[in-house]
Amino acid sequence: MKIELSNNKVFYKNGTSSEEIHPFWLRERANGEKHLDKGTQQRLFDPTSLDVEVQIKEAQIKDQILEINFNDGVNSKLDINLIAQEFSKKDIAVHSIEKIKWDSSLKSIKDFEFKDDLFESEEMYNILVSFYKYGFVIIKKVPTEDNYLVKFANSIGSVRRTNFGEHFNVKSKPNPNDLAYTSLPLAPHTDNPYRNPVPCIQILHCITNEVKGGFSTLVDGFTVTEILKKDNPEFYDILTKVKVRFKFIDKDVVLEDWSELIKLDEDNQFKQVRFSPRLDYVPILEKKDLDLYYKARKKISDLYNSKKYRIEFKLQPGDLLMMDNHRLLHGRTEFDVNEGNRFLQGCYIEFDSTEGKLRHLKRKYNL
Ligand code: OGA
Numbered sequence: 001m002k003i004e005l006s007n008n009k010v011f012y013k014n015g016t017s018s019e020e021i022h023p024f025w026l027r028e029r030a031n032g033e034k035h036l037d038k039g040t041q042q043r044l045f046d047p048t049s050l051d052v053e054v055q056i057k058e059a060q061i062k063d064q065i066l067e068i069n070f071n072d073g074v075n076s077k078l079d080i081n082l083i084a085q086e087f088s089k090k091d092i093a094v095h096s097i098e099k100i101k102w103d104s105s106l107k108s109i110k111d112f113e114f115k116d117d118l119f120e121s122e123e124m125y126n127i128l129v130s131f132y133k134y135g136f137v138i139i140k141k142v143p144t145e146d147n148y149l150v151k152f153a154n155s156i157g158s159v160r161r162t163n164f165g166e167h168f169n170v171k172s173k174p175n176p177n178d179l180a181y182t183s184l185p186l187a188p189h190t191d192n193p194y195r196n197p198v199p200c201i202q203i204l205h206c207i208t209n210e211v212k213g214g215f216s217t218l219v220d221g222f223t224v225t226e227i228l229k230k231d232n233p234e235f236y237d238i239l240t241k242v243k244v245r246f247k248f249i250d251k252d253v254v255l256e257d258w259s260e261l262i263k264l265d266e267d268n269q270f271k272q273v274r275f276s277p278r279l280d281y282v283p284i285l286e287k288k289d290l291d292l293y294y295k296a297r298k299k300i301s302d303l304y305n306s307k308k309y310r311i312e313f314k315l316q317p318g319d320l321l322m323m324d325n326h327r328l329l330h331g332r333t334e335f336d337v338n339e340g341n342r343f344l345q346g347c348y349i350e351f352d353s354t355e356g357k358l359r360h361l362k363r364k365y366n367l
């Protein structure tokens with residue numbers, strides 16, 4: 001990508017093609033002190049009030065700076081590298097981190113360790129990059145007192161409160177309103193598929209784990225989706241098309257949301273999985289379609305539950321697991337309450353928290 005000038009017009013050249021950049025696009029980016037607030041980087045003018053026919057009177061490029069005089073008297077100096085970055089049309093900080101697909105053979109993933117100044121450190125950037133690569137990250141020795149989990153989450157972004165509270169205590173209890181609060185095994189699932197929006201990131205912090213069982217399990221929904229797409233395209237097709245109803249009922253709330261089990265983005269690429277077969281209801285479709293749908297759901301369930309794709313590990317007190325609830329499925333093995341206590345605390349945060357922190361640390365450390 002190259003920025004070039006010809007007859008007071010600005011062009012971007014990509015390979016052999018050359019396109020003019022609209023003068024108004026450049027004018028909107030006027031960054032003199034009358035036009036852009038230094039601190040907030042917000043505009044001090046309203047571009048919708050300007051004449052869209054604005055023209056360039058003079059332009060030159062010197063030392064990577066494009067200087068333009070517009071015919072409305074405004075002068076602007078733009079860094080051509082920043083202009084070039086805008087052609088990616090996607091956020092670079094996050095989207096340049098490539099997802100690494102994994103299955104049960106995933107062995108040596110780096111665990112991180114908590115320290116007091118973690119949240120503003122370069123290590124935090126590495127934690128977030130690892131999170132975006134694998135869809136999860138484990139931080140060890142996180143303080144276990146006074147609901148530290150909430151402080152932890154709020155130091156990255158903001159906790160997303162739900163009807164389960166700001167945080168929830170995962171332990172076996174009488175009259176549970178969710179099977180998570182029992183000692184039963186939990187098959188791989190995504191959390192809260194019935195919410196709109198579905199919580200992006202789940203944090204589980206282990207406070208006590210005295211039982212022999214109660215292993216944590218994770219499955220990469222991205223890997224499984226790609227396998228299904230390759231091996232069973234007709235199953236992949238129907239699971240990316242049919243919207244099902246997810247429902248959760250409690251004493252004072254009835255939550256419901258409709259979605260495909262595999263959601264694709266506008267480029268037909270993987271975006272999100274939802275899976276919680278205790279909570280999903282497919283609408284009435286023609287019998288032949290339901291026939292295909294049920295076979296497809298069984299297949300994806302078999303894949304999610306297969307040992308081939310699952311990793312299993314024991315959370316130790318202080319371990320904090322942060323996972324992408326749109327990409328990964330999680331679960332746990334059964335445990336026996338007579339062997340001792342098992343106590344995890346959980347909460348949710350959204351992607352804008354981790355993305356915002358990631359961009360901030362990238363800027364701070366010039367990464
Ligand atoms: C949950 C959950 C897993 C565990 O609370 O959503 O899946 O290890 N818990 O208890």
Ligand code: ZN
Pocket residue numbers: 180189190191330
């Ligand atoms: Zn869960």
